[in-house]
Amino acid sequence: MSVVEHVSRMAQSAKRVAPELAAASVQQRNSALDAIGEAIEIRRRDLIDANDRDVSAAAASGLEASLVDRLTLNDDRVNAMLEGLRVVRGLPDPIGGIEGMRTMDSGIQVGQMRVPLGLIGIIYESRPNVTIDAASLCLKSGNAVLLRGGSEAQHSNQLLAACIATGLEKVGLNPDSVALIDTTDRAAVSAMVQQKGVIDMVIPRGGKGLIERVSAEALVPVLKHLDGVCHLYIDKEADRAMAVELAVNAKTHRYGTCNTIESILVDAHAVDCLPDMIGALQAEGVEVRGCERVVTANIAGCVAATEDDWYAEYLAPIVSIRVVDGIEAAMAHISQYGSAHTDAIVTDCHSAAMTFLRRVDSSSVMVNASTRFADGFEYGLGAEIGISTDRLHARGPVGLVGLTSQKYVVLGQGQLRV
């Protein structure tokens, strides 16, 4: 059987049992999560042994040390995985609730019920904990899921998939509803993303290369973001001390995250904040690359930015700073160079704040807050399956609700259409 055929059969089999999961009560779905946790606890040593095999093979094959680290499971990481399961179990049921119920002139009542999407595909790389994270969010939201992990984590993932199957079976749910693709053939990814009408949504979790490949090949909807070129704009009416603090936090809190700023835009009337801001960033070890107007201000240690800098997602202790003539120029810069992920303004001017909120076309827009808040947990979603910079279905950080759809429900007492 070809890889395409194999993946297609697994997807169809998961899709077939999806309605059973969608119909399961929240008690049953929560019990399944408990039972999966118990199964992992029971097989904790087997899991760490299986992971050892993956780690040894990866190290022997010369995989980068940082990737080997991501792949590694130890007792602490298994504990974190189990804690993650408990957190998802504790979240409110995202499905079945009816929103917006209203009575129309005809007498019918109309509202919208949250329902599972159906079958979700998750494509990820070396971290085996994604297997449990993704499976638990899909199960909690009543969705069947087809998992495709990194081939380097195959033994770990197979053991985790066995624990998931044990948990599902224990509570009387069909284990086919959480399926791990059991081939390491890379063609399986292409096969997955072309399951139009079978897989309802694919979520790639990994590096830009994976996401680009999935997006280019996908015939099914993909929930994704590619880049995080985020901006902080310092308006002329910004509180200068706040501007410096926000710049430092948004840049240095973590360098490798998509909601970290890469560029700071400073209104020409606010350049008085530059010495303090650049000094504070440099004190944290950040390299500052400035536009001509920053460089000519002659602040020690600033190097000249090139056109490429405005497009760059450094994911590193580097920041570019550009002086702009007002909010329109700032918004034009963000529109041209940004990635529509997260952008913030620092200002005390209400109309500038409102203009920025309304007109900057990004998945998160902020006033006087660190872009690092663009996160499912910080937004109170309770979990995060991904961040979307696309416009359809979900935009910004995506939690359990992003794994659901809605259907209209109508309650009548025999009303006829006239």
Added chain:
Amino acid sequence: MSVVEHVSRMAQSAKRVAPELAAASVQQRNSALDAIGEAIEIRRRDLIDANDRDVSAAAASGLEASLVDRLTLNDDRVNAMLEGLRVVRGLPDPIGGIEGMRTMDSGIQVGQMRVPLGLIGIIYESRPNVTIDAASLCLKSGNAVLLRGGSEAQHSNQLLAACIATGLEKVGLNPDSVALIDTTDRAAVSAMVQQKGVIDMVIPRGGKGLIERVSAEALVPVLKHLDGVCHLYIDKEADRAMAVELAVNAKTHRYGTCNTIESILVDAHAVDCLPDMIGALQAEGVEVRGCERVVTANIAGCVAATEDDWYAEYLAPIVSIRVVDGIEAAMAHISQYGSAHTDAIVTDCHSAAMTFLRRVDSSSVMVNASTRFADGFEYGLGAEIGISTDRLHARGPVGLVGLTSQKYVVLGQGQLRV
């Protein structure tokens, strides 16, 4: 220039000016709708003349009489078009509102703002009034739009497009934001639906052939439904008189609409309603095709249904009736033969109603109401751009909100992430 290149340039040009429209105030968008109406009023005679040319050419080419009728504009239809514009103008602004604002433990406030999607593509057939209907809904929701009407309506559509351009210019909006594709080459449709990243959503409005073609070729998201195989299930605890009335209304109110029922499922304990129901349907001129259990009940004039009947969308005075053993069998039938459009139960049993609502996986599910209510106006959406049976973005009747997306907005007072 090839058709693909031509369409691609038009799409890019509309996309480029989309942010201007998205930033326009609701007063400006409403004034544009007023000005378009005035331009149509001024050129009313030219419009009817242009339409006469389309109608003559269509009649000469042997187009079906029903299609020629759809193509025809007269004073009444122009009045209806103008009234449609006024209705859309009167709807509340669907964009800019912020929903779900809440304060997190960190002190930031998080909500979601409704924003336009960007650039919508509308592909339709012979009815020229769709030009105004689609353009007005897109303008009202701050979206640029690329229109592709039927080639048989080209003169009418060009004149309407000129009126739209006049209206946009009068209020200072860029006329490129509403663009009519000016080639009658069918390849233009294929070119449109492949504008990934430029056109944000395509809505085909027309027959099944058009929708199938668009769906098969599309690389951009498509808002659509294919079939309307809708069911009415008569539960054992149904009020029998209500069941008969609902069956007649849902079948005979209009035959050609997607929310008309094609099959009636009757619980084996409710077959006592069959003589009245079948009699009432036959009195309206409906042909009844029954399963074996209906036929053996020996009700005059029933013919035997074949397997094909359960899949059929008759769009005609024909209905199939099947006796089923309880709600599980009814739901299994709907799942197998239905089109996930609209399905209803007639029952006085609360738990049967809740089971049906929760488990029938259709874009509208109803209790004790006619399926004919599945409609944007009846649901209070104020307008309807289409009905979606897909699960992502929009499901069920789609009004102005379906032409919008959301972005997160965060308000802080200098909060840093810790």
